[in-house]
Amino acid sequence: MDFDFKAICEFNDYFKDEKTCYEFLENQRWSGSPVCPHCGSMKAPYKVKARGKFQDIPSYRCSERACDLPFTVRTNSIYEGSKVELRKWFQAVYEINISKKGISSVELATRIGVSQKTAWFINHRLRAMLTETNPELLTGMVEVDETYIGGKEKNKSKKVRAANIEKIKELHPNRKPHANALDTKTPVLGILQRDGLIRVTPMVAPSKEILLDQINKNISPDATVVTDGLQAYRNISKTHKEHVFVNHNNDEWVKGQFHTNNIEGFWSILKRGIIGTFHVVSPQHLHRYCDEFAYRYNNRQQSLTGKFEESLKQFDSVRLTYRELTPDQREPHRKARYNKTK
Ligand SMILES: [Zn+2]
Numbered sequence: 001m002d003f004d005f006k007a008i009c010e011f012n013d014y015f016k017d018e019k020t021c022y023e024f025l026e027n028q029r030w031s032g033s034p035v036c037p038h039c040g041s042m043k044a045p046y047k048v049k050a051r052g053k054f055q056d057i058p059s060y061r062c063s064e065r066a067c068d069l070p071f072t073v074r075t076n077s078i079y080e081g082s083k084v085e086l087r088k089w090f091q092a093v094y095e096i097n098i099s100k101k102g103i104s105s106v107e108l109a110t111r112i113g114v115s116q117k118t119a120w121f122i123n124h125r126l127r128a129m130l131t132e133t134n135p136e137l138l139t140g141m142v143e144v145d146e147t148y149i150g151g152k153e154k155n156k157s158k159k160v161r162a163a164n165i166e167k168i169k170e171l172h173p174n175r176k177p178h179a180n181a182l183d184t185k186t187p188v189l190g191i192l193q194r195d196g197l198i199r200v201t202p203m204v205a206p207s208k209e210i211l212l213d214q215i216n217k218n219i220s221p222d223a224t225v226v227t228d229g230l231q232a233y234r235n236i237s238k239t240h241k242e243h244v245f246v247n248h249n250n251d252e253w254v255k256g257q258f259h260t261n262n263i264e265g266f267w268s269i270l271k272r273g274i275i276g277t278f279h280v281v282s283p284q285h286l287h288r289y290c291d292e293f294a295y296r297y298n299n300r301q302q303s304l305t306g307k308f309e310e311s312l313k314q315f316d317s318v319r320l321t322y323r324e325l326t327p328d329q330r331e332p333h334r335k336a337r338y339n340k341t342k
Contacts, residue, residue: 004305011094011308019056021086025073026058028312036062037076038069045071077315078125088112090312092122096130097307101273102292124325127288129314130295137220138193144215144227145263146206149274150185150283186283188290191218192263197298200270200290202283208232215239226258266297285325 005011015021026032034045045060048070061070074080079089091112095103103111105120112119156164187206191214192198199218203210211232219225222241227233229247237243244258253259270293274281281289299307 005308006304008094015087015090017056018086021090022058022073025086029073029316034060036064036067036069037071038062039064039067041067078129079315084114084118084122088114089122093126093311094308096123096126096292097311098304101269102277104277121325124285124288127292130311131291132294133314135199135218138191138196138199138218139220139223140196141194142219142223142225143192143194143260143263144190144225144233145260145267146187146189146230147267148185149188149271149281149286186286189214190263190266191215192266194262198266198294200294202286202290226260228260269293
């Protein structure tokens, strides 16, 4: 690549207009010769002359008779169906890469000049793009640890708290709910290879089966696994070469070279990021925030330009629609509007 950005102004100078961005993306995706995203045909497509404000955008139509569909480099990618200019998307990718603790939608909105809602959507689509595809098994010394992320009941509004108590009463009519029983904290499992990659997975519930399943899926059998003294980890030595546990309850944090300090360092970055930047993260979107922070951690040694290129590589066929992001919010809203007009 013929650029090396050291600051945002250099970045903006390089990607000065839509045409440059499209050509850059075409090079990344097709190495210059367009492939139809609908049918995969490599036959040279027809060039279509677009009009008005789209006239600079390279547009094509598939030259296969059976297909004959129009496309641009955006088709079938995270950028599809978005009215936001590619330049702004690139800028958002850049911003998400240079920030240490992520960037909130409110801040992104003012930086790239879109509405907060659009910025929120862009942010989530980018997170989907940053998700690791085809993950390999972690090996060597691997630290495993779990944490809890999410809202405390006492911080919620009176109305929400009252509704939650009602729900619990319905479920258990004879029991007085414990003060912490209503906290909507989500357990999150982290698996980190010493001097290597991290995987972060939110869990539906802190169950032994899910823990062990994730450990088997992510850690090679010849690895040395370091955990805390949690009962659920007891059987790891049966499936993996070595299992060392550091018993935090007995004030034991380091056993020679064995400790879980690296993963605990990651938790503090993640939690500070979530509290400081995003303030509130709903459980249904937590996995995307985890992916974003894991991505940043895994690429921490890359140069700025390297990070930007790396994150742009995965734009292909990742699609996330607004409806997929807001499944339960959208429908009642629509219904209300429908009833009003009736
Ligand atoms: Zn085609």
